[in-house]
Amino acid sequence: MTTNPNVSGSLRNRLVLTLIGGAAVLAVLLFFAVRNYAAQVAQQGQDNILEASVTSILDAAALRDGVLEVDIPYAAFSMLTTPTDDRVFYAIYQDGVFLSGYEDLRLAAAPAQSDWSFTSGELRGERIRQVSASRTLVGLGRQTEIEVVLGQTQDALSRTLDQISRNAAFLGLGFFLLTAALSFWITSTTIGQLNKLTTSVTRRGPQDLSPFKKPVPREMAPLVMSLNSLMGRLDQSLSQSEDFIAEAAHRVRTPLATVRSYAEATLHRVERKENREALRAMVRAIDESSRAAGQLLDHAMITFRTDHLVREDVDLVELIRDLVQRLTPIAEMKELSLSMTGDPTVPYSGDPILIQNAVRNMIDNALKYAPLDSTVEIEITGKPEIKVSDSGPGFLPEEIETLTRRFERGKNAAGTIGSGLGLTIAQDVAIAHGGTLVLTNQPSGGACVILSL
Amino acid sequence: MRYLIALVLLVLPGLGWAHDWEDQLIFNEGADGPRLRVISSTDTVLFAPLIDGFVAQNPNISVEYLVSGTADINQRVRATPDAFDIVVSSAMDLQLKLANDGFALPLKDIETPSWAQWHQSLFAFTTEPAAIVINRAAFEGQDIPQTRQGLIEALRKRPEEFRGRIGTYDVRDSGLGYLFATQDARASETFWRLMEVMGGLDVRLYCCSGEMINDLADGTILVAYNVLGSYAAVRAERKDALEVIFPTDFQTIMMRTALVSRATQQPDAAEAFIQYLVEEKPVAQGSQLSLPPLMSQGESTDHETIGLNPALLTFLDDLKRKKFLSAWENAVIQ
Numbered sequence: 001m002t003t004n005p006n007v008s009g010s011l012r013n014r015l016v017l018t019l020i021g022g023a024a025v026l027a028v029l030l031f032f033a034v035r036n037y038a039a040q041v042a043q044q045g046q047d048n049i050l051e052a053s054v055t056s057i058l059d060a061a062a063l064r065d066g067v068l069e070v071d072i073p074y075a076a077f078s079m080l081t082t083p084t085d086d087r088v089f090y091a092i093y094q095d096g097v098f099l100s101g102y103e104d105l106r107l108a109a110a111p112a113q114s115d116w117s118f119t120s121g122e123l124r125g126e127r128i129r130q131v132s133a134s135r136t137l138v139g140l141g142r143q144t145e146i147e148v149v150l151g152q153t154q155d156a157l158s159r160t161l162d163q164i165s166r167n168a169a170f171l172g173l174g175f176f177l178l179t180a181a182l183s184f185w186i187t188s189t190t191i192g193q194l195n196k197l198t199t200s201v202t203r204r205g206p207q208d209l210s211p212f213k214k215p216v217p218r219e220m221a222p223l224v225m226s227l228n229s230l231m232g233r234l235d236q237s238l239s240q241s242e243d244f245i246a247e248a249a250h251r252v253r254t255p256l257a258t259v260r261s262y263a264e265a266t267l268h269r270v271e272r273k274e275n276r277e278a279l280r281a282m283v284r285a286i287d288e289s290s291r292a293a294g295q296l297l298d299h300a301m302i303t304f305r306t307d308h309l310v311r312e313d314v315d316l317v318e319l320i321r322d323l324v325q326r327l328t329p330i331a332e333m334k335e336l337s338l339s340m341t342g343d344p345t346v347p348y349s350g351d352p353i354l355i356q357n358a359v360r361n362m363i364d365n366a367l368k369y370a371p372l373d374s375t376v377e378i379e380i381t382g383k384p385e386i387k388v389s390d391s392g393p394g395f396l397p398e399e400i401e402t403l404t405r406r407f408e409r410g411k412n413a414a415g416t417i418g419s420g421l422g423l424t425i426a427q428d429v430a431i432a433h434g435g436t437l438v439l440t441n442q443p444s445g446g447a448c449v450i451l452s453l
Numbered sequence: 454m455r456y457l458i459a460l461v462l463l464v465l466p467g468l469g470w471a472h473d474w475e476d477q478l479i480f481n482e483g484a485d486g487p488r489l490r491v492i493s494s495t496d497t498v499l500f501a502p503l504i505d506g507f508v509a510q511n512p513n514i515s516v517e518y519l520v521s522g523t524a525d526i527n528q529r530v531r532a533t534p535d536a537f538d539i540v541v542s543s544a545m546d547l548q549l550k551l552a553n554d555g556f557a558l559p560l561k562d563i564e565t566p567s568w569a570q571w572h573q574s575l576f577a578f579t580t581e582p583a584a585i586v587i588n589r590a591a592f593e594g595q596d597i598p599q600t601r602q603g604l605i606e607a608l609r610k611r612p613e614e615f616r617g618r619i620g621t622y623d624v625r626d627s628g629l630g631y632l633f634a635t636q637d638a639r640a641s642e643t644f645w646r647l648m649e650v651m652g653g654l655d656v657r658l659y660c661c662s663g664e665m666i667n668d669l670a671d672g673t674i675l676v677a678y679n680v681l682g683s684y685a686a687v688r689a690e691r692k693d694a695l696e697v698i699f700p701t702d703f704q705t706i707m708m709r710t711a712l713v714s715r716a717t718q719q720p721d722a723a724e725a726f727i728q729y730l731v732e733e734k735p736v737a738q739g740s741q742l743s744l745p746p747l748m749s750q751g752e753s754t755d756h757e758t759i760g761l762n763p764a765l766l767t768f769l770d771d772l773k774r775k776k777f778l779s780a781w782e783n784a785v786i787q
Contacts, residue, residue, distance in 0.1 A: 070772045074639060078764035085572035087553050088763040092772065100771040102554075124555050 012191050019183030023176050031172035038164040042157050043129070047118050050131040053079055054150050057092070061146045063139035068094050068146060082156035089123060089151040095144055105149050107132055126153045193217050197224065209235035246300035249293040256290045295421040298357055302425050305354050306432035316346040316355070317380050323356050324378060327363055335372050338363070342380035348453060350433050355453075358429035359386055361422035362449045366390040369447065389448040394441040403439060426451060475661075476520035480504045486513030487719040489726055492530065493541035494523045494629070495709065496663055499683065499744055500541075507729045514722050522660055523547060523628030530556060535716035538723045541709065543681065544628030546635075546765040548575055548710045553766065557712040560724050565731050569708070569747060571761040577708035578730040580748040580758060583633045584682040585698040586666065591615075591675035592696075600702040601643045604676070605650050614675075616654050620665050621678040623658035624781055629707070633679045635768040635777060636705045636759055643702070645784055651678065652785040669695060679705070683745055706758040709744065 056076045062069050070092055080088050091101035105123060119130045134147040197216060211228035260283060267279040317340075324338050331338050348355075359378075366376040369392035379387040395403065404427040426449070427437040435453040442448045476497045479488075493500060497520055504516050519537075521529065523544035530540050534556055542548050549571055551557060557574035569577040585604060587597065591614065598604040608615050622630020637644035657674060659665045662681035666688045668674045677685075685697045711730055713723040748758075759765070767773060 069776060070770075071776060072767050072770050072773050074764050074767050077767050078762060081760075081762040081764070083567065085570075085762075087555075087572065088766065089553075090766075092770075100773075 011194075012187050015187040015190065016183055019186065020180050023179035023183065026179070027172040027176035030175055031168050034168040034171060035161075035165050038168070039161055042160050042164070046129055046152065046154070046157055047131065049079055050118075050129065050150050050152060051116070051133075053077070054131050054133050054148050057090070057148045057150070058133060058135045058146065061135065061137060063137045063142070063144065066139055066142055068099070068137070068144060070100070070146070080152055082152075084155035084159055086153040086155050087126065087128075089128065091149045093147040093149070096147070101149075102151075105130070105151055107147055107149055121151075123151055128153050129157075193220060201227075209238070242300050242303055245296055249296040249300070253290055253293040253297070256286055256293065260286045260290070292421075295361075295425070298361075299421050299425055299428075302354060302357060302428055305351055306428055309351055309354075309432050311349045311351060313347060313349050314352045314355075316348050316384055316386065317342070317344065319352055319356060320359055320378060320380055320386065323360055323363070327360065327367075331367055331376070334367060334370075336367060336370055337375045338378065339375050340378050340380070342378075343382050346380055346382050346384045348384050350453060351429075354429045354432065358426040358451060359388070361425050362386075362388040362451065365422050365449070366392070366447070369393060384453050386451045386453075387448060388451075389442055389446055391444075391446040394445060394447045395439055397441070400439045404437060423449070474519050474521060476518075478518045480516040480518065481508035481512065482515055484508070484513050484515040486511075486515070487722045488515045488517055489538045489719055489722055490517045490519065490536065491539040491541060491726070492519045492521065492526055492537045493539075494521065494526055494543050495541060495744070496520065496684070499687070503730065503733065503744070506733060507726060510729065511722070511725060514725070516726075522626070524626060524631075527551065527628060530714065534714050535718070537714050538717040538719050539711060539713060539726055541711045542628070543581070543707055543709050544632050545577075545707060545710055545759055545761065546632050546769055547628045548712060549761060549763070549765045550769050551575075552712055553763065556715055558715045558717060558720060558723070560713060560727060562724070563728055563731060568761065569731075575710050575712045575761065576727055576731050577710050577761060578747055579683070579709040579744045581707050581709060581745055582682040582699050583637075583679045583705040583707065584685050585700060586669055586677045586680045586685045586688075587696050587698065588669055588672060588675045589694055589696050590672075591618075597696065597698065599698060600700050601641070601647050602702065604678070604700075605643070605647055608650050608654060608676070612654060617657065618674045619651055619654055619676045619678070620657040620659055620668060620674040621651060622665075623660060625778060626658075626660050629662075629681070630679065631768070631774075632707065632759070633705050634781065637679070638777070640703050640705070640757070645780075647678070648781065648784040652787045656785060658785075666695075681707075686745075704757060708747065708758060708761070710761070 053076045056073050057070065060071045060073050060076075062071075077088060077090075080086070089102045089105045091103065091105040091107075092099045093107055096107070115135075116131070116133050121128055121130050123130075128151040130149060130151040132147060132149040134145055136143060136145050193216065197212075197220065200212065200214065209231045211231065212224050216224050263279055263283050263286065267276060267283070270276050270279060321340060324340055328338055363376060363378065366388050367390075370376055370390040371392060374391045376388065376390050379389075381387075404423045423437065423439070430437040430451055430453065433453045435451065438450045438452070440448045440450070478497055478501075480501075491504075497518060500518065504518060508514060508516060523542050524547070526540060526542050527544070527547040527550075530537060530551060531554075540548070540551065540556075552572055552575040557572075559572060559574040560576075561573055563570070563573065563576060565576060585598070585601075592607070595607065596603070598607045608619070622633065624631040624634045634644070657668070659668075659677075662684040665674070665677045665680055666684055669677050670688060680697075682697065682699065685695065688695055711727055713720065713727060717723050768777060
């Protein structure tokens with residue numbers, strides 16, 4: 001019945017992958033952004049200290065009697081102390097001539113706009129940050145320029161950067177994990193809405209074709225709308241066909257009764273033996289047709305009643321006894337007897353007409369297949385369960401599963417009147433009451449049909 | 454010809470250097486392992502217990518101990534860095550400049566507090582204050598000065614008694630003397646007043662603490678200013694005539710430092726030696742003739758220990774040094 005849908009890809013996977021992939025890209029970007037920014041800040045910090053140091057040295061320069069004196073303040077180098085004890089190099093030039101310090105620390109060509117120059121370079125095998133600045137001193141009739149170059153290795157800076165990189169990596173990782181968890185959550189809540197709809201579709205009874213009323217997210221509204229309209233059309237065409245069958249059966253039954261009474265009347269008047277035989281066969285065929293029409297009507301009625309099940313409190317024993325009394329004459333005509341056993345009263349809440357109809361079909365079936373002079377046993381127990389058993393040929397084991405389908409008849413039913421709707425009706429009634437219909441064969445022979453409500 | 458050159462090359466340095474050293478001694482000479490060449494400003498008698506302890510732990514290492522002045526050590530190491538494995542000196546500024554200029558080998562595995570090392574290449578292993586040492590006889594019946602100001606007053610009170618009989622470092626020759634003088638000058642103006650007073654009294658200038666103590670002991674001089682406390686303490690214990698005063702106005706405290714030459718051929722043995730110096734508290738030797746141990750900074754707040762940081766480079770700047778020396782000469786040499 002159910003065809004497996006053609007599955008291609010998964011919404012959940014696609015969502016999760018997109019979100020996690022996005023989170024990973026963002027985390028990497030975050031890591032580099034933080035690291036880059038921190039590197040700039042750290043470098044700025046070192047530059048500021050170097051700048052302050054150079055400024056204090058420049059400030060300590062003075063022309064005394066035309067001779068340049070540079071009284072380097074103790075703080076100028078003291079402020080260059082770092083946790084990793086970075087090496088310090090400096091050089092003082094006067095008008096481009098080396099005066100004091102480290103001669104291999106060269107003056108950098110200062111940019112035109114400002115007196116300050118910050119460069120990164122290498123000295124004595126180590127990477128250094130180098131700052132240079134100059135100041136013009138004016139003495140008596142003399143002008144001279146002092147230039148100071150200060151270099152410092154970058155061990156502390158790179159250690160700071162390592163720490164920041166590690167922290168930035170943790171930050172990125174944390175961000176990623178959080179976003180990943182969030183994306184799983186988002187995905188499951190989104191897919192959850194679909195699952196909810198699926199569950200409510202699956203939970204519906206086979207006859208429930210009413211539209212969905214529960215609120216759904218806006219994005220799913222079109223889906224629910226088309227689902228509702230599909231079910232509306234299905235419901236309409238189903239009820240149309242049911243109506244049509246009921247109408248047709250009803251229309252056929254009345255003329256059939258007329259034809260039957262004519263045939264009966266004619267049978268009394270006809271003398272010739274072959275004519276009487278023909279008329280009898282005719283009557284039998286008419287009976288069969290009218291019975292089928294009746295069962296179709298029953299089925300339509302039952303379909304309607306199960307769709308709108310109205311329960312009332314009844315005593316199953318009384319209900320079935322009433323039915324058995326009505327059926328006893330028919331049984332006696334076939335030289336069969338009906339026996340009722342079981343609990344004295346079995347109260348139950350259900351639709352009495354449906355239950356009577358179901359049990360009648362079960363007894364009808366038994367009467368059809370039971371051999372002459374045998375007894376059809378009807379047992380009612382408080383489970384509640386109604387068991388109808390006969391001593392006929394029983395069901396073929398391979399057919400037990402299929403016999404309750406509509407218009408399905410057993411192979412050994414040839415020669416008996418029947419439409420194949422009897423057990424279907426009984427099963428529909430059982431399902432409508434939330435029960436089951438079980439077909440078995442008795443160990444002593446004969447069929448046994450159990451209606452559990 | 455070739456043999457002759459080889460002979461000259463072999464003999465020349467031996468001849469040339471043999472007489473240069475203040476002292477020269479080889480410990481554990483028979484060892485078959487590496488020989489460490491230690492150049493040091495510390496008198497052998499004070500350093501010997503440490504080396505004895507080291508060679509007892511490392512019997513396959515022999516140690517050649519060479520003693521010279523702090524300024525001379527600085528020049529020699531700069532000239533021939535591969536001639537020495539270990540450089541021990543009390544002149545912290547010169548040692549720091551050696552390390553800063555790249556003459557020291559960084560030793561990553563030596564664990565020591567950050568204030569007691571610089572750049573993992575210069576390691577402090579003693580804490581030694583500068584002291585005023587006096588001959589007790591000269592102050593009989595007088596108050597013994599406890600501060601620099603007190604010393605100035607005592608000198609001014611009896612100038613004729615002290616004329617020509619006071620001593621201090623010649624900061625032009627002695628690295629340690631220069632370090633003490635510059636740190637004193639940073640700390641207080643009193644230093645300059647004291648220098649002027651001492652200059653007025655024809656101060657004798659010395660190259661080393663040892664000689665100053667010797668002259669004190671035999672009565673040549675009566676007062677020595679900025680003597681190395683450790684040397685003075687050793688003598689003071691032996692000679693009741695001397696009294697060591699750690700001035701109470703402010704103290705200048707030096708840390709003796711050691712470094713491994715970058716050009717060393719024996720990095721492992723040298724590192725073991727430094728490790729021994731840093732771990733072994735010199736006082737634990739139990740000998741009277743020992744160096745004071747390294748004292749944690751912050752144990753007492755009024756003692757100012759000279760910090761191992763780049764600021765030590767300040768007074769080594771040529772211009773700054775010239776300026777300081779000229780001020781010093783103006784005060785002392787009159």
